Amino acid sequence: MATSKFASLKEVLGDRLKTDEPLSRFTTFKIGGPADFFYEAKTADELARAVSLGRTLNLPVFILGGGSNILIGDKGIRGLVIRNLSMHIGIKGVKAVTHSGGEQRKLVFVEADAGVPINKLVRFTVDEGLSGLHMHLGLPGSVGGALYMNSKWTRPEGYVGDAVYQVRLVTKEGEDRIVPQSYFHFAYDTSALQRTKDVVISVVFALSADDRDRLWKIATESIMYRRETQPQGVLSAGCTFRNLSRAEALTLGTPNLTTSAGYLVDHAGLKGASEGDAYISPVHANFIINRGKAKAEDVVKLIELARSQVLKQFGVRLTEEIERVGEF
Numbered sequence: 001m002a003t004s005k006f007a008s009l010k011e012v013l014g015d016r017l018k019t020d021e022p023l024s025r026f027t028t029f030k031i032g033g034p035a036d037f038f039y040e041a042k043t044a045d046e047l048a049r050a051v052s053l054g055r056t057l058n059l060p061v062f063i064l065g066g067g068s069n070i071l072i073g074d075k076g077i078r079g080l081v082i083r084n085l086s087m088h089i090g091i092k093g094v095k096a097v098t099h100s101g102g103e104q105r106k107l108v109f110v111e112a113d114a115g116v117p118i119n120k121l122v123r124f125t126v127d128e129g130l131s132g133l134h135m136h137l138g139l140p141g142s143v144g145g146a147l148y149m150n151s152k153w154t155r156p157e158g159y160v161g162d163a164v165y166q167v168r169l170v171t172k173e174g175e176d177r178i179v180p181q182s183y184f185h186f187a188y189d190t191s192a193l194q195r196t197k198d199v200v201i202s203v204v205f206a207l208s209a210d211d212r213d214r215l216w217k218i219a220t221e222s223i224m225y226r227r228e229t230q231p232q233g234v235l236s237a238g239c240t241f242r243n244l245s246r247a248e249a250l251t252l253g254t255p256n257l258t259t260s261a262g263y264l265v266d267h268a269g270l271k272g273a274s275e276g277d278a279y280i281s282p283v284h285a286n287f288i289i290n291r292g293k294a295k296a297e298d299v300v301k302l303i304e305l306a307r308s309q310v311l312k313q314f315g316v317r318l319t320e321e322i323e324r325v326g327e328f
């Protein structure tokens, strides 16, 4: 059975199809076992074709963007893993819009393949003097992953989903569609993609014309603040747990009414706690770090430790921001 699926995949995907490919090197955690079948899509059309093929063959399909928000199990991922390396960015159109009060602004539509690194897109848009994504300078990962998580930044506040205009995607049923922003029901760490498992092929962002120097200043301040507050030069997948909403913090009566998951893990006394080669960052308690040889199993043990201690000490049930993928 697996042999015939291999032959069917190979017939279309050619020699770039690999089997038993270790995935650890494609994640920022540098953790994760092998993919049964592995393919690198270099264009949007290659991505769409590989997704449709995998689904026609009834294989589970997993899209790997920058691998910066996932923990892949030590036993790896069954089915087809497609690493998305599609890289096209371009300006698709310009429209003048009149705001209430009569002020005219230029809205510019920028199209990016889902595989484009968010940082590359931010630099492109800021260089073009376009406002809407500038606060995300320094965010790891790809456009597709950022839509899946509706990735965000706090200073100044912004969600990637806010700037989305329309998206080309392939649905679970294999339909190639264009959908508007409203399709995604974007919210904190949430988009409809987490439920539908549609695959994003490319995205059109609607951005406002603005002063290039002003945008670079804000973008630079954002990345400086990121460098001051997040551990640098280490192997991690960013924040482990989601923050609480203001309403949850008030209802649960968290210490100092904090909404910060990192604050709770820190005040549970867990900074520096370790399991195997994984440890909770002393700089930012919501980051788990791989010292070099950590297993997914070690990270899971630390996640469970933090979750149980925070529940015991503060009555707060933390939910994960990091996504666990594959077999553990």
Ligand SMILES: Cc1cc2nc3c(=O)[nH]c(=O)nc-3n(C[C@H](O)[C@H](O)[C@H](O)COP(=O)(O)OP(=O)(O)OC[C@H]3O[C@@H](n4cnc5c(N)ncnc54)[C@H](O)[C@@H]3O)c2cc1C
Binding pocket: 028, 062, 063, 064, 065, 066, 067, 068, 069, 070, 084, 114, 115, 139, 140, 141, 142, 143, 144, 145, 146, 147, 148, 149, 150, 151, 152, 153, 193, 198, 199, 200, 201, 230, 236, 237, 238, 239, 323
């Ligand atoms: C040091 C560090 C700092 C971080 N800072 C932030 C931050 O400030 N704000 C924030 O929100 N996050 C942050 N993160 C988390 C992470 O960078 C983001 O969530 C990022 O947007 C994930 O993108 P990715 O391409 O790496 O996704 P991946 O980890 O590759 O995948 C995540 C999920 O998205 C899905 N996916 C990927 N591409 C597609 C696609 N084309 N179509 C459908 N689904 C897809 C994957 O299948 C998977 O389910 C940080 C991570 C690190 C390591």
